Structure formats: C-alpha cells, structure tokens
Amino acid sequence: TSKKITSQHIRARKGGEPIVGLTAYTASMAKAMDAIVDFILVGDSLAMTIYGEDSTVGVDLDTMIRHGRAVVRATSHACVVVDLPFGDYQASPEQAFMSAARILRETGCDAVKLEGGIEMAETVAFLSARGVPVMGHIGLTPQSINTMGGFKTQGKDEVAVQELIAAAKSMENAGCFALVVEGVVESASEKINQVMSIPTIGIGASVDCDGQILVVDDVIGLFEDFKPKFVKRYAQVMPTIREAIETFAAEVRTRQFPSADHVFGRPKG
Ligand code: KIV
Numbered sequence: 007t008s009k010k011i012t013s014q015h016i017r018a019r020k021g022g023e024p025i026v027g028l029t030a031y032t033a034s035m036a037k038a039m040d041a042i043v044d045f046i047l048v049g050d051s052l053a054m055t056i057y058g059e060d061s062t063v064g065v066d067l068d069t070m071i072r073h074g075r076a077v078v079r080a081t082s083h084a085c086v087v088v089d090l091p092f093g094d095y096q097a098s099p100e101q102a103f104m105s106a107a108r109i110l111r112e113t114g115c116d117a118v119k120l121e122g123g124i125e126m127a128e129t130v131a132f133l134s135a136r137g138v139p140v141m142g143h144i145g146l147t148p149q150s151i152n153t154m155g156g157f158k159t160q161g162k163d164e165v166a167v168q169e170l171i172a173a174a175k176s177m178e179n180a181g182c183f184a185l186v187v188e189g190v191v192e193s194a195s196e197k198i199n200q201v202m203s204i205p206t207i208g209i210g211a212s213v214d215c216d217g218q219i220l221v222v223d224d225v226i227g228l229f230e231d232f233k234p235k236f237v238k239r240y241a242q243v244m245p246t247i248r249e250a251i252e253t254f255a256a257e258v259r260t261r262q263f264p265s266a267d268h269v270f271g272r273p274k275g
C-alpha cells in the first residue's frame with residue numbers, strides 16, 4: 007500500500023484528482039476502506055448510525071475519542087479526521103484547544119473537524135497556530151439542528167449564498183486545510199468552490215467540489231432509517247446480514263450447529 011496521507015497532502019490536492027472521504031467508526035470498517043480512500047472521518051454522525059439517536063447533539067468527547075482510537079489503530083494509509091462534538095468547542099478557543107488536544111493525544115489522529123463559520127474563525131486560527139490541523143464544515147451543520155429547525159437545505163436565496171461564501175472564506179483565512187460543504191444548493195456550492203483556495207469536500211453539494219464524503223452506513227445500506235436525497239447506496243448489506251442471522255438461528259434450533267467442524271476433541275471418522 008501507498009504512503010500515509012496527512013492533512014497537508016489533502017490541502018495540496020486543491021483542484022487536482024477528487025479527494026475521496028468516507029466515515030468510519032470502528033476498526034473493522036476502517037480496515038475495509040483504509041487502502042482505498044484518501045481520508046476517513048470519525049464523524050459525530052455515529053450518534054445516529056451506531057447509537058440510534060435522533061441527532062448528533064448527544065455525543066460526548068470520550069465517545070469520539072474511543073471510536074477515533076479504534077479507527078486510527080486500524081489505519082495506515084488514509085488521513086484520519088475526528089469530529090469535535092457539540093458542547094466541547096463552541097464556548098471558547100481555549101475549550102476547543104483542550105478538546106482537540108485530547109483527541110490528537112489520545113487517538114493519534116491527523117486532524118479534527120468542527121462546524122461553523124465566522125463565529126468559529128477565531129477558534130480555528132487559535133487551533134491552527136497551536137498545532138491542530140482543522141477541517142471546517144459549513145452549510146447544513148447538524149450540531150445546530152435545534153437552531154436551524156431541522157435538517158434543511160442551505161443557500162436557497164442570495165443573502166444565504168453570500169453568508170455561506172463569507173463563512174467559507176473565514177474558515178479558509180483562519181487556517182482550515184479543507185472545508186466540508188454540506189446540504190447546500192448546487193449553484194451556491196459552485197459559487198463557494200469558485201472563491202476557495204483550500205479543497206472543498208461536498209456532501210449534498212456539487213460534483214465540482216474538490217472531493218466528496220458520505221456516511222459509510224448510508225453507502226453500504228447499513229443505516230436504513232431514512233435516506234437523504236444526497237445519499238447514493240452502492241450496496242445493500244442489510245439483507246445479507248439478516249440472511250446470515252436467519253440461517254444461524256435456524257441451525258441452532260434444529261441442532262445442525264455446531265457440527266463436527268465446530269466442536270473440540272470429537273474423534274475423527
Ligand atoms: O459526522 C459526519 O458524518 C459528518 C459528515 C457527514 C461530513 O460530519
């Protein structure tokens with residue numbers, strides 16, 4: 007396999023071959039994608055995919071660290087980015103630094119990601135200046151679900167578009183190495199792309215972004231509760247999982263399992 011990808015490598019990919027990102031929360035999933043993708047996001051979407059919550063607001067720093075560590079241990083190639091969770095960075099640049107430092111120290115990941123625009127610029131500059139690579143995240147920012155009034159498409163009118171461009175530029179100027187643009191009208195995403203000199207990573211944005219990311223559970227059909235328009239399902243693993251479970255259950259109930267191959271010390275023949 008190829009050389010380890012860092013946040014600087016991601017930054018240098020602006021305008022080049024599209025950057026491939028996927029989420030992973032566990033060692034097994036990280037192993038499946040490490041050699042293939044450019045970066046792995048240990049997203050706070052794990053609140054919904056792994057823990058069955060209705061939003062990402064309820065996840066804490068210890069949980070992000072635990073999953074970040076599992077993913078880093080299973081990774082040798084992809085750049086690993088861990089989400090800063092709601093409540094552990096918005097209060098002040100100092101709070102953000104303490105949380106980011108714990109994530110870097112305790113997981114060994116390459117970078118953190120945080121949500122927000124102009125209001126987070128001071129924090130991003132504080133972190134970048136102190137050795138923490140930051141990926142930004144604007145547009146539909148799920149941690150703000152309670153003030154956005156639900157998961158809603160962003161950039162629907164000219165005022166909103168100008169605000170998104172200002173947010174994107176502020177993240178770039180503050181030192182982000184890349185910027186996730188989520189749930190933004192395609193034409194607005196394209197305007198953002200035109201003004202940015204760091205890579206944009208789209209999710210429900212535009213094919214013109216410098217890269218794309220999706221939640222792996224959505225990509226493989228492991229998360230079935232709902233499917234946002236921007237998700238493409240590349241596999242349906244749930245039926246395969248259910249089939250295996252049904253067969254196991256049936257074999258246990260009929261005493262076909264365990265057979266000779268799966269017990270110890272049975273005389274041969
Ligand atoms: O938590 C997450 O999975 C994310 C991506 C959707 C960008 O932030």
Ligand code: NA
Nearest residue numbers: 049050051089
């Ligand atoms: Na997230």
